[in-house]
Amino acid sequence: MTLPNLLIVGAAKSGTTSLHNYLNQHPDIFMCKPKEPHFLISKEIGINRIPNAINKKRQYIDLFKSAKNKKYVGESSVLYLAYPNISIKNIKKHLNDQVKIIIMLRNPVQRAYSGYQHVKRYNSVENLSFDQALKKSEFRYSNNSAITPASRYLELGNYYKQVKLFKQKFEFVHVIIYDDYLNHFNIEMEKVFDFLNLDKVHINTQTKHMVGGWEWNNLLFKKLLLENSILKKIFKNLIPKKRYRKYLRDFILNMTTRSIQEMDPQTENWLKNYYKDDIIKLSKLINRNLNHWIS
Structure with a gap:
């Protein structure tokens, strides 16, 4: 039986998909596939x-049955970081305390906005403005058992306590700052391989993963493509081949989406003040100057 000895635990919208791949x-x-x-x-x-989570151990074990003679077997469920006590x-x-943990952290202000855009893009339930969603995120989450944890836009960026618990409970924890990962990719990958005691290899970065940067400008088509509506079922019956449906879907996306607008400066400043104390404590915890996140 093969189980993970490597976990990328988060944070969401911080580059974990590309690192996983x-x-x-x-x-x-x-x-493993699926990644999360x-x-x-x-x-x-x-x-x-x-809803896409696996809750039976046998199914979880099956995700790793193809991992033959690998030194590391891993998965990248990004909400583990947000629920440290449970995870x-x-x-x-289910695993052991010698698991190697990788944590990727993005500026929580930018992470919150990116997280909102992601949920808004792929979840038909999110219909609030960013400001409204920030104010109501925890209330919605507490009062609706079907609300995704990804909609906890503020809470997911309170990294200090999350990271502190992982560092206290595990011997092997490696933290990557998203800015460093973007700007000094080769150096950061070398650090990861050193952390894992593996030989360095060339990484092909041509394929982009989880490319965002767009939002819907037509809510009718959003509902059509995201919800299990009668129109969607008719659409599948009329075009049974998945390949052709993808071509049409991509065409519709090009016609009904637009580039994401920049965050409102007042909201950005409010978020910087909200996260300031947490960022200062995190900076000391991981011995990394993070002043650029709040300046």
Whole structure:
């Protein structure tokens, strides 16, 4: 039985998808598909909140059965970081305390806006403005058992306590700052391979992962493409071949989407003040100057 000994635990919207796929290029690493099984928190958080999560251990084990003779077997469920008490308990229960943990952190102000845009893009329920969603995110989450944890736009960026708990409970924790990952990719990948005690390999970065930067400008087509509506079923019956449906879907997306507008400066300043104390404590915890996140 093969189980993970490498976890990318978050944060959401911080480059974890690309790192997951780049690590898969290393001959000594197997990263599972789907990338985010969320098995280690799914029962406690609720399958309604994470409908694509795996909640049976046998299914979880099956994700890694193709990992033959690999030094590292991993997965990248980004909500583990947001629920440290639950995930840490279950990592120790189902895996062990020698698991290697990678944490990727993005400026929480930018992460919140990116997270909102992602949920708005792929979840038909999100219909509030960013300002409204920030104010109501925790109330909505507490009062609706089907609301995705990804909509906790503020809370997911309170990194200090999350990172502190992982560093306290595990010996092997490596933190990557998203800015460094973008601007000094080769150096950051070398640090990852050093952390894993692996030989360095060339990483092909031609394929882009989880490319965002767009939003809907036609809510009718958003509902058509996202919800399991009668129109969507008719659409599938009329065009049975998945390949042709994808061509048409991409055409519709090009016609009904637009580039994301920049965050309102007042909202950005409010978020900087909100996260300021947490960022200062995080900076000391990981010994990394993060003043550029709040300046």
